[in-house]
Amino acid sequence: MTDASAGSPAASVAADVVRWARALLGRYMALYDHGTSAQGGVLPAELQRWLRGEGQAPERLARGRAAEAELAAHRSAALAWPETEEAGRWRRLMHGVLQSDLERDLVALLAALDLSPRTAATLRLLSGWTDAAGIERSFAQSLLDPFEAHAEAVADLLRSDHPLAVLGVVRGLQARGEFRVQFLDLAPVALTWLGHGAAVACRGRDQLRWFGSEATEPLWQWPLVRADITRATEQLTAGGGRLRLRAGTADDALLWARGVAVSMGRGLVAYDGQTALRRQPGEAAWIDSDALTDGVRAAGLLAVLENAPLLVRGLGQDDGSRALDLTAVVRLLQPLPVPVLIEDAQAETASVATAVARDLKCAAIEATFPDAAQRRQLWAIALQPRERSALGESGFGRLAAFPLTPAQVAAVLQERRLAVGGVHDLEATAEACRDRVGHRVGDVAQRVTAAATWDQVVLPDPVLSVTKEIVAFARHGEKVLQDWGFAARYHYGLGLTALFSGPPGTGKTMLAGIIARELGLDLYRIDLSRVLSKYIGETEQRLGRLFEEGRRGGVALLFDEADSLFAKRTEVKSSVDRYANLEVNFLLQKMEEYTGVVILTTNFADSIDEAFKRRIRFHAQFPLPNQQERQQLWQAMIPPSLPIVAELPFELLAKAYEFSGGEIKNAVLRAAFYAAVDATPVSLQLLDRAAQAECAERGRLVLRTAMSLDW
DSSP states (O other): OOOOOSSSHHHHHHHHHHHHHHHHHHHHHHHSSTTTTGGGTOOOHHHHHHHTTOSOOOHHHHHHHHHHHHHHHHHHHHTTOOOSHHHHHHHHIIIIIOOSHHHHHHHHHHHHHHHOHHHHHHHHHHHTOTTOSSEEHHHHHHHHOTTSSSHHHHHHHTSTTSHHHHTTSEESTTOOSOOSOOEEEEOHHHHHHHHHOHHHHTTTOTTEEEEOTTOOOGGGGSHHHHHHHHHHHHHHHHTTSEEEEEOSSHHHHHHHHHHHHHHTTOOEEEEEGGGGEEOOTTSOOEEOHHHHHHHHHHHHHHHHHHTOOEEEEOOOOSSSOOOOOOHHHHHHHTTOSSOEEEEOOOTTSOOHHHHHHHHTTOEEEEOOOOOHHHHHHHHHHHSOHHHHHHHHHHHHHHHHTSOOOHHHHHHHHHHHHTSTTGGGOHHHHHHHHHHHHOOOGGGTEEEEOOOOOGGGOOOOHHHHHHHHHHHHHHHHHHIIIIITSHHHHOOSOOSEEEEEEOSTTSSHHHHHHHHHHHTTOOEEEEOGGGTOOSSTTHHHHHHHHHHHHHHHHTOEEEETTGGGTSBOOOOOOSHHHHHHHHHHHHHHHHHHHOOSEEEEEESOGGGBOHHHHHHOSEEEEOOOOOHHHHHHHHHHTSOTTSOBOSOOOHHHHHHHOOOOHHHHHHHHHHHHHHHHHHTSOBOHHHHHHHHHHHHHHTTOOOOOOGGGSOO
């Protein structure tokens, strides 16, 4: 701000404030000899005698009373300030936040320091502190009460527990430590807000954000979000203006809070405390308590100035290494005369935010996490018609399978609409969804990308029938379990579990990948080397984290060679047997609790514990393919772009070699390399040669070859 000048209504209001401050100075100078006695705070002798009833009223008293009348006129004029945007902010501060003439006088003096360099220079000269950034405390006291008629009220005004200090309107009253001299000034966030509004006041302050009441968000119209916002607004009113938001993510808490504020017809101030929770690489976590309290104070003041709700974010702990004295934060939030919302995105762990909410006696509300059917509704609303048409029903279903919250869906769409390919690029959009899910299944598992398609799979009728049942269960499980009430009656064993057993190379793992892709799920193969541990109890901990992350990420889990984990329990003859059985018992419990997709594959079905078999919903036994199926597999393994001779008698290969699907794939790939080396198309001779090499590697005796059979 600069010297106020005539012109706009805002400039007129600023000029009024400067004249107000000059009237305070004029009253002071009328009573004192050029302010020379101000530093000691002692009235001139003639005034002291008159106050004691001795002598005549000095001439300076009349001048002081005239200045008092001018000051009263300025106070009255402030009530008629125009209803413009900036003038309205001055009215809000002077007559909404401030409650007495003494408070208004002090704020006018402090504002004049920034509004008028000439007035600021006069103040500093009279106080004797020519280099000070603010007004020295005792001098401010003399300016506010030169007659010492309101000494008690002024002393109360300048206390550190006065609302002006608690809200942070005036700085210097909260001085830390023992100081002989205190200098007062108006909070920078208040000064910026007065001149330019809330959005500009947040600039340069990474921890502060402002959202206007005119903001619109399409997701607020989604029934689930709208119901949560209505519920939160009601709880906020019933909870005394204090509410803890337990949402899936911090962005969802922000989405909620913005909706609550807009439903009240107000804007929203959001404070993110993560800037005060810092971690240097290789160092222990530490907390900048001063930055935290200063940030909360600035956010609270801005919320009070705007009469807007305050959302406090980023106070949650992600581990147990941080410690924070909550007293200062709670003390700053308690007296705020605006609604306060505490975001606690970590609903399942103890956190700083939870403790703050407890000490503030907040009502608590938890977001409704959308289920599969609700996610489809969400994506249907969020996607534009042309985007959904371009994705197709399968692409739409794949995106809806990711367990994203409403705010995450909005973030993915915003990101992809600005990127090359847009939302139409299904793989890139799916990858963005995967990143937003943020699970850590990858710590103990490897993502499996299914390259095979249905036309490359040759399944016997029993396996095909089980496969259709698996897909049907996944697609209609929500309707049967939730809508028809089975989930309310049975509280465990509601997940989709399948066991694929059979010899190696019969397509068990490949089919698991195809099913996961059909359902729109990411498939993760469990890395047993990162799950099993020689230390007692650690395997159970890792398995517990695996299932929890799998649930949070909404992924399908694949236990390849499952007999190594799900083996039969043995008779307890030693402590080793006892702990081995404990691991199996723990797995039984987690399998029953898990509501997602779990697929087990094994070459030795008889090795699986019977208790597991009873809890597995689907069991498909993969036999070695018969001759007709082998012929279909040989043909299915040939890519369309592979150069081949005109006719390939696949029936001869199927008759000569009793291969599994995996062995046929290896033989075809080997023959392709033979053809690449010889620069010739793939022929029966090359396929036969590759099949013989495959038999040799597995130690099988070749009794006949395809070339030896009649065409």
